[in-house]
Amino acid sequence: MPIRVTDSWGESAVKYDYLIVGAGLYGAVTARELTDRGARCLVIDRRSHIAGNVYTECVSGINVHRYGAHIFHTSDREVWEYANRFAEFNNYINCPVAVYGDELYNLPFNMNTFSRMWGVRTPAQAKAKIAQQVEQLGITEPKNLEEQALSLVGTDVYTKLVKGYTEKQWGRDCRDLPAFIIRRLPCRFTYDNNYFSDRWQGIPIGGYTAMVERMLEGIEVRLKTEYTDLIAAEPDIARTVLYTGCIDEYFGYKLGALQYRSVRFETEELDEENYQGNAVVNYTEREVPYTRIIEHKHFEFGKQETTIISREYPAEWKPGLEPYYPINDERNSELYRAYCALAKEQRGVVFGGRLGHYRYYDMDKVIRAALDGIDSLWNERK
Numbered sequence: 001m002p003i004r005v006t007d008s009w010g011e012s013a014v015k016y017d018y019l020i021v022g023a024g025l026y027g028a029v030t031a032r033e034l035t036d037r038g039a040r041c042l043v044i045d046r047r048s049h050i051a052g053n054v055y056t057e058c059v060s061g062i063n064v065h066r067y068g069a070h071i072f073h074t075s076d077r078e079v080w081e082y083a084n085r086f087a088e089f090n091n092y093i094n095c096p097v098a099v100y101g102d103e104l105y106n107l108p109f110n111m112n113t114f115s116r117m118w119g120v121r122t123p124a125q126a127k128a129k130i131a132q133q134v135e136q137l138g139i140t141e142p143k144n145l146e147e148q149a150l151s152l153v154g155t156d157v158y159t160k161l162v163k164g165y166t167e168k169q170w171g172r173d174c175r176d177l178p179a180f181i182i183r184r185l186p187c188r189f190t191y192d193n194n195y196f197s198d199r200w201q202g203i204p205i206g207g208y209t210a211m212v213e214r215m216l217e218g219i220e221v222r223l224k225t226e227y228t229d230l231i232a233a234e235p236d237i238a239r240t241v242l243y244t245g246c247i248d249e250y251f252g253y254k255l256g257a258l259q260y261r262s263v264r265f266e267t268e269e270l271d272e273e274n275y276q277g278n279a280v281v282n283y284t285e286r287e288v289p290y291t292r293i294i295e296h297k298h299f300e301f302g303k304q305e306t307t308i309i310s311r312e313y314p315a316e317w318k319p320g321l322e323p324y325y326p327i328n329d330e331r332n333s334e335l336y337r338a339y340c341a342l343a344k345e346q347r348g349v350v351f352g353g354r355l356g357h358y359r360y361y362d363m364d365k366v367i368r369a370a371l372d373g374i375d376s377l378w379n380e381r382k
Contacts, residue, residue, distance in 0.1 A: 014239050016042045018377075021227045022244030024052020025363060026353035028215040029082075029370035030242055030377065035219050037378060042238065043216065044225040049209070050216060053324075054363065056207035060269060061304050062297045063207035067322070068263060068312060069280055069294045070208060073201040074364030080200040082367060087211035089202030092299055095193040096280035096292075100160040107282065108195055109157060110188040117156055123189035130154045130187070145177035152185045164286035169314050169325075170261065178329060198364075203299045240380040244353035246323060247339045253319065255338050258358055259331075260323035266290075267310040275307050289313060326358050350377055 018034055020027045023045035031041045049055050053067040071094045074080050083089070098105045106112040114126035133154030142148035145166065149158045162185065163174055170177055194201075204211045222230075227245065230237065243250055248258045279298035283290060290311040297307050317323050326332065336358045343351050352373055354361045361369065 014236055015234075016040050016238040018042070018240050018242060019044070019230075019238035020242045020244070021045075022052065022353060022355075023047075023050040023212070023216070023221060023223070024244060024353065025054060025212065025366045026356075026370045027052075027242065027244050028212045029367055030352070030374065031219050032215045033371065033374045034378065039378075041219055043219060043221045044227065044230060045221070045223050046226050048224050050221060050223070051209045051212040053322075054208040054212070056209045058207065059308060060306055062302055062306075062308050063300060064267065064296045064308055064310070065208075065294065065299070066265070066267075068265070068310075068324075069292075069299070070363060071196070071201065071203065071299075072363050073196040073198040074362075075198045075200070076364055076368055077199075079364045079367045079371070082371070083204075083211070083364075086214040087204035087206070087208075089200075090205050090300060092203045092279075092301075093201060094195040094280065095278070096195060096282055097278055098161055098165075098282040098284050100164075100284045103160070105161060106193045107161075108186060108188060109153065109161070110193065111191045112193060113157075113161075117160070126187075126189055130157070142179040144175045144179055145181050146174035148179035148182050149174070149185060152182070153187065157185075157187075161284050163284075164288075165282060165284040165291060167286050168289075168291050171314060171316055205300065239348060240377070241349045242377060243349060243351050244356050246355045247336070247343065247351050247358060249319070250349075250351070251339060251342055255342075256335055257319060258335055258339075259327040259329075260317040261325040261327065262315045262317040262321045263324050264313040264315050265310050266313070267308060269306055269308045271306055273303075273305055273307060275309050323355060326354075326360055328359070332358070348380070350380060 017039040018041045020031050020041055020043045023043050027043055031043050035041050054070045055066050056063040057066055071092065072083065072089065096107045098107050105116055111123065111126060114120050118129050120126050120129060130153060133156065134151055137150050139147050139151040142151050149162050153162070166174055246258070248255070276293060276295050279295055280292060282292045290313050292312050294310045294312070295307055296310070297304055315321070351357065352370070354366065
């Protein structure tokens with residue numbers, strides 16, 4: 001039976017102040033903050049679960065990252081303290097390794113990497129080796145991604161650790177990719193395998209789903225619910241809509257589809273305690289069809305008798321597949337601006353999040369963007 005709401009803004013037939021489309025981090029943080037201010041929110045998601053792409057599912061006592069590895073890291077104290085309201089974090093440090101043929105290298109590129117590759121021991125030796133290779137190439141104005149990467153790290157690092165992985169990720173030869181995709185390739189001349197340099201880092205104990213459940217505590221959530229179906233049935237269900245899905249999908253792709261790269265996962269449980277000895281192992285040869293293997297138990301230092309691994313296969317995206325990485329080239333940026341112009345004409349609809357903003361966000365940046373947008377969204381209800 002419809003709920004009739006009366007508040008200080010006058011009598012209204014709407015059921016909710018906000019309809020939040022998407023139960024990922026952006027939607028969950030926004031719903032929490034608006035609810036705490038006294039708003040009535042409904043959160044919907046077309047999937048059968050909350051937490052969006054940070055969703056973790058417990059299988060055989062192991063929290064499986066169903067949509068790829070997610071390691072929380074930030075230098076934003078406010079965001080770190082906010083996340084800790086809803087989860088206790090362990091002390092996991094991301095130290096991935098890369099496999100090239102029979103060779104194993106530490107990532108990010110650091111002195112352990114250079115020592116393994118060239119037998120050098122000091123930063124000066126490593127810098128000299130890179131400088132020598134860059135000078136021999138003589139690239140002054142990089143015309144594509146390959147030339148850009150070679151001009152930054154030289155031949156050996158590019159060939160073994162950049163070229164194949166990048167071509168798999170983007171589905172194109174590096175010579176056919178624009179140089180701006182790799183603006184820099186950070187080299188650390190210390191023996192430090194910590195991938196991130198942020199002040200805080202870790203994994204929520206018990207998984208991300210439990211963290212998002214706490215964010216959404218006391219808030220109505222409807223899963224397996226399509227926005228278009230709901231609005232068709234109840235067009236006046238809420239005063240304001242926060243749409244965190246694809247902005248071009250909202251408009252029925254009327255101007256064309258924005259481009260993404262997608263990922264396909266193959267997950268299996270193995271009857272062994274420890275498959276690869278690390279949570280993240282990258283495979284940098286193009287001939288290996290997957291980009292990396294995730295061993296989920298290592299994110300939480302698991303001691304289970306079995307293990308679960310996921311192989312990640314990059315894929316071309318098309319409507320109907322899961323969009324992961326926006327392709328922010330000139331063509332797509334222009335198309336996104338055109339959709340933003342349409343969005344400004346939508347009364348009572350606000351776009352947000354990774355898909356709504358057509359922007360890749362780390363998790364801390366998702367939370368920061370959601371918190372920064374609360375005041376503006378709150379004013380939408382007036």
